[in-house]
Amino acid sequence: MKINLQGKNFELTETIKDYILKRVTNLEKLLSTIETRGGEIMVNFEVGKSTKHHKSGIVFHSDCLININGKKFYSSSDKEDLYQTIDEIKENLFNEIKKSKDRRQTLFKRGAASIKKMMKGLSKRNPFTSKY
Secondary structure, three states: OEEEEEEEOOOOOHHHHHHHHHHHHHOHHHHHHHHHOOOOEEEEEEEEEOOOOOOOOOOEEEEEEEEEOOEEEEEEEEEOOHHHHHHHHHHHHHHHHHHHHHHHHHHHHHHHHHHHHHHHOOOOOEOOOOEO
16 A cells, blocks of 8 residues: 655644554555455545635645545545544545445345356346346
């Protein structure tokens, strides 16, 4: 897993870098099987202030793009606190990746069940062409 961190309009401190890396590596639970199969994961995380002159209100902006074998997952957030933006992005990406993974597994199981019915002779429908 390659992680690129970038700061805009302010300096990234070590505590912020550590916090971001800890949140991104929490996503590794979902991504570990992809890496073991030889997949490539690229994470681009950008954190910054939306303006230089505001001191209160929605000041912090964060973006994250995860590229998993050509499939892209993106999330962004604007909040008053930098750590809240990072946490919100992590939750959004976790849900997106999990939803994609569950969808792929469900479609595989449905296709396998359809082929099994056809092989047993219970269904005349061809699962590849969806015709009877």
